[in-house]
Amino acid sequence: MEAxxxxxxxxxxxxxxxxxxxxGDFNKxxxxxxxSEELLQSKKVNPERFDHxxxxxxxxxxxxxxxxxxxxxxxxxxxxxxxxxxxxxWFAFMExxxxxxxxxxxxxxxxxxxxxxLTNPFIxxxxxxxxxxxxxxxxxxxxxxxxxDKPFKWKSLTQNVPSYSKDKExxxxxxxxxxxxxxxxMMDTEALEYRMEALKKYAHKHFKDSFSERSRIxxxxxxxxxxxDFDYIVAQKKGESLYHKLQNTNPPGDxxxxxxxxxxxxxxxxxxxxxxxxEV
Numbered sequence: 001m002e003a004x005x006x007x008x009x010x011x012x013x014x015x016x017x018x019x020x021x022x023x024g025d026f027n028k029x030x031x032x033x034x035x036s037e038e039l040l041q042s043k044k045v046n047p048e049r050f051d052h053x054x055x056x057x058x059x060x061x062x063x064x065x066x067x068x069x070x071x072x073x074x075x076x077x078x079x080x081x082x083x084x085x086x087x088x089x090w091f092a093f094m095e096x097x098x099x100x101x102x103x104x105x106x107x108x109x110x111x112x113x114x115x116x117x118l119t120n121p122f123i124x125x126x127x128x129x130x131x132x133x134x135x136x137x138x139x140x141x142x143x144x145x146x147x148x149d150k151p152f153k154w155k156s157l158t159q160n161v162p163s164y165s166k167d168k169e170x171x172x173x174x175x176x177x178x179x180x181x182x183x184x185x186m187m188d189t190e191a192l193e194y195r196m197e198a199l200k201k202y203a204h205k206h207f208k209d210s211f212s213e214r215s216r217i218x219x220x221x222x223x224x225x226x227x228x229d230f231d232y233i234v235a236q237k238k239g240e241s242l243y244h245k246l247q248n249t250n251p252p253g254d255x256x257x258x259x260x261x262x263x264x265x266x267x268x269x270x271x272x273x274x275x276x277x278x279e280v
Contacts, residue, residue: 053082
């Protein structure tokens with residue numbers, strides 16, 4: 001701002017976000033976008049030139065990645081009306097909003113957002129991969145917070161075997177994990193053995209670097225459940241050290257890394273809780 005030039009501010013703003021994304025410093029992006037929004041509101045930057053929608057989008061995304069979930073939800077609620085529901089940007093914004101709600105265990109909010117997205121007629125115009133992501137969001141939400149009056153149809157997802165293309169790596173992981181979770185919930189040993197074998201093959205082929213460390217740990221926890229024959233006490237005890245390791249392993253810092261739809265810690269807690277309830 002010292003240069004009193006909008007172009008200087010804009011270059012600094014964009015380069016700062018780019019640099020912090022590369023280093024995975026999302027807390028700094030939160031600070032930068034918060035400050036930029038304040039400058040916009042006080043009219044210290046030109047509102048006709050500053051891309052306020054981009055700032056709002058990045059601000060909400062940075063809150064998600066920095067795990068500032070409650071504040072992120074508050075901002076997303078305020079900013080939703082800034083995006084046209086017929087645009088791709090609205091659907092992209094709603095992905096981050098929904099992930100914030102899922103990560104914060106605000107499942108009622110997540111159901112409301114999901115309904116808004118799935119009933120938006122323009123969903124047919126977004127890319128096929130984006131539509132598939134929304135199908136996964138719906139499936140995960142119905143796994144962790146099912147609605148009794150609206151039973152979810154699992155058949156297509158549980159029978160689908162994902163293709164192992166590199167550009168859909170995180171997508172494939174989410175599908176395979178979801179399938180295993182579903183069969184754990186059903187206590188279907190035969191189907192589980194098949195899916196666990198698919199997980200092992202996938203892990204052996206793709207999980208060869210630190211990018212996949214959290215998924216690798218969670219796969220081991222899932223395998224423990226099968227080996228424990230669904231005994232929650234055995235699974236919980238044998239999985240304790242892995243669970244603590246998972247808690248101490250941060251998600252990849254890369255700005256373009258796949259985000260867990262529901263954090264693995266929450267899924268593990270859900271598995272133990274449901275296995276425990278079956279033994280009551």
